[in-house]
Amino acid sequence: MAAGTSSVGDRKPTRDLSSAVVRFAGDSGDGMQMAGTQFTDTSAIIGNDVATLPDFPAEIRAPAGTVAGVSGFQINFASTDIHTPGDRVNALIAMNPAAFKAHIEDVEAGGIVVVNDSEFDKVNLRKAGYAEGYNPLEDAKFTQQFKIFRVPITRLNAESLQSTGLGAKDVERCKNMFALGMIYWLYDRPLDTTIGYLEDYFGKKKKLPQVAEANVKALKAGFFFGETTEMFPVRFHIARAAITPGKYRKITGNEAMAIGLITAANLANKNLIYCSYPITPASDILHTLAAMRNYGVKTFQAEDEIAAVCSAIGAAFAGQLGATGTSGPGLALKSEALGLAVMTELPLIVVNVQRGGPSTGLPTKTEQSDLLQAMFGRNGDCPLVIIAPHGPADCFDAAIEAVRIAFRHMVPVIIMSDGYIANGAEPWRIPDAAGFEAIEVNHKIDPETYEVYRRNEDLARPWAIPGTPGLQHRIGGLEKQDVTGNVSYDSANHQKMTNLRRAKVEKVADHIPAIECLGDPAGDLLVLGWGGTYGSIVTAVENVRKSGRKVSGAHLRYLSPMPKNLGEVLKRFKKVLIPELNMGQLRLLIRGKFLVDARGLNKVQGKPFLVEEIEHAINLMLDDKWGPSESLEPQIASLGAEEAGG
């Protein structure tokens, strides 16, 4: 990562890096998400590529000072193209002992650890679960392995805000800005983006100009502390990335999903009716859309998950863009209604932001374990379309594409996001608003020839909407007679309609792009992934390819139906590895459908893959050291031990 040291007119030397990974960690009330978000915004605006990983507890306020209450925010920022928030932390900011304890293991050997020394007192050390009389900051195990900087952040922050007239509590709340200012100095970032934000948020929005002023003051105090003290011997510079010129904004997956849905509604000349029941980590989509009524968006906070999907189905029947959003447990509740949407052949969008399961599971942690639920979690043979965006910004495109498919094929579409891409952020090059293709919807139906299930060449039935004279019809969950749509219990008809519903979904494959390989189109190993693991897989494959090994990657965006050429692509490789944040759900499908001896790297630890975990698995397969098991868990812990041992 290091690229050279120079001294640019500053008192202290500046070292150029191509990338760095910084993690802010503190109590869930310490404002770490805000500090991280600000650092991300600033880095994006000065032209770095960025990728983030927020990590927070499910409890809004877990007991202060405990490990359970630690909230973290990791940012990878670079002068090169990056796809992940980074495996190893180069600089950790730990606001209390619990944050130190929870995150120190992720810091690279020799890494920077800035701790808020004011908080490392007896009480907090005990709350963090350290033995009486023990302070990790005095333990050679840590002091030798890391560059630990003990800064009394709480005290310095309080002293810098003495003259503001604010109460002690308000003053204390500014300490995240002091820490941020310090890290801004360390990584040579300007303060203006954050100052602008603070003045806007506290000053204008919350009408607390005094608080805004204090935060700015703390931010500057932290920055000047870095500059004037002799604490940090060197500061770092990460040049702007050579990214495609254009207008950018930083975007999270949930934001991208929300504006993607609005854009799609606009392109189809429809109103978006978004019906949802609050659930982590999907609620932000509802929040974003609820604030956008001036785009013709109607949001409906339903009484439960079932009502949410049913009202969206009602909206689709009435001729608008009916959409619902949820996470795993909510998708389970929506199962029966999804069957209704499949049976009535209505266009419906379901956004599923996956989280750790089963049951309530790990609400704030990421996982990809709803794939089989989305695929099969309904009674009867009940196929629908499934799309998985591969990153935060891609949620925008996935939403538009889902609507295009739903409207063209008269079919429900599930979009499989996950907690990692939903909350993670990246720079997004804003597309040209005039550059989108309209989404065709044909409501011009001749009443003379209209029949409810008379299909077109895509096997889609006509979307006749209430209010149209002459097209009155009845639909429902009972099996319907082919063409007429009358209730039918006829056995041959049921077989036919079941076949048609399947064939209709398969037909979608005529309109989706073939899957392409990253790297060579044939070789020793194909690493096949889907959804939010894209960044880690791509980076791992690229890294291993640099050593000349014959590994390629392929990423599935369309899971139902799958691209037509997938079977052929799989055959071109000697081995197939499928890394997934579940216990092997895509692997089961691929093995079953293509009779390929695919192996799985399967992780359910609430966190995305580390690049090195995938690299390690790739090398095991290429070296014929994988062994007989169909799947392995990441071996990174033992790998780390090996390396440490020489």
Added chain:
Amino acid sequence: MAESSLPVLTAKDFASDQDVRWCPGCGDYAILAQVRKVMAKLGNRIEKTVFVSGIGCSSRFPYYMNTYGFHSIHGRAPAIATGVKIANPDLDVWMVTGDGDGLSIGGNHLMHILRRNVNIKILLFNNRIYGLTKGQYSPTSEEGKKTKSSPMGSIELPISPLSIALAAEASFVARTVDVDKDLASILERAGQHKGSAFVEIYQDCNIFNHKAFEYTTDKDTKEDHIIRLEHGKPLIFGKARNKGIRLHNHKPEIVELGKDGVKEDDLLFHDEKDESLAYLLSRFTHPEFPEPMGVFYKYDDDSYEDLLTKQVEDATKARGRGTIAALLNAGDTYTVG
């Protein structure tokens, strides 16, 4: 074409071409016939009308109306209907449900459609039994009821659909009987109400719970077992119209007019705007009290879909109609290169 020049529709225009498949003698037939008539009388258009139902015998209703219709899944009709109405407030949305569909599996949704005051007419056919699944007790079956699933008698207390509707802030609450002369006029008033209109209709399941409501339909005795509610009028009932309801120590009691000097003025007077009275009336059960029929409660308030549409309009007025360009370029943007 102006609305006024459209042809006048008759009940027949609202009949679909499907054969009606309820059991012969089912109370649903009478309701279907009246609903078709009322739709014509209200001047509703078939293409602007949507019937939504859940699952159960009553929920087959949409198939028999030549309107738009959605026979959905068990208990969820209120949610589907809400989605329809939000998406297109111009549609005239009616919902048909039963005591199992609406009060058991779909009880939650019923409560919320009512409190939101979505402008939808809700007809709950109460036959106090599960008919489609062949005769199990329902949430309105009386305690001790012997059915296939309660051979020793039900040990559950029945709930009052009207008490529930009132507690859920319904803005129009009424009751009638499948074969009663007032069915049509009550449906008409429901149809004219702007907001959620909830009508409980006693309906005879002549297969699994025949004559459950005979006390309200028997020509000779029914007037002794029901009170026909009229706004502003005293609560008088009985074949000879000689009985009335009076409050005594805050409790209702049946009194005989003329006896012990009881006059009409001593009786309770019906007031459709009095929610407490409506609730009191909803607690009258046979045989202790005559069961009230008619409109228990009605108040006018903004409907959900109007308020939602207004928010869209207000936001558009304040911030201008959003465009894709504005949407994409919102937030902190920056230029590279």
